Amino acid sequence: MGGQDDAEREFDLRWAEGAVHKEPSARARMLAARWKENPPAPQPFRADPDPVGGRRSSWVSTVIVLGAVAAVIVLLGWAGFRAPF
Structure with a gap:
């Protein structure tokens, strides 16, 4: 807000919030x-009368995440093993 300091701005907020009629x-x-x-x-x-799609078990989600992490670790290890020193 252009040239207003904090005290003037605080006064404006209190004045606006204290309005009798709020549209x-x-x-x-x-x-x-x-x-x-x-x-x-x-x-x-x-209400949720018709859920969309089936929900996976938490174990399935856990296996997918851990499998992806293991695949990334193996891929990085293989790339590091093949890299020339």
């Missing part, structure tokens, strides 16, 4: 207008 955001106004005419259907808390 809702554009998105809040849009949703309120839309829901007034067509209210949304009630949803259960954290």
Whole structure:
């Protein structure tokens, strides 16, 4: 903020946050207008009716990660063994 020092800026923030009337955001106004005419259907808390795809076991993920790390170690060891000194 151009020429304002910290004390002036702090005063401005306190003044703005202490406002009696706070206007809702554009998105809040849009949703309120839309829901007034067509209210949304009630949803259960954290609803996930149809999960996407199967979930792998944690062991499968662990084996994949450890296999990739082992492959990188072997590849680096092979490259180091073949490198001229």
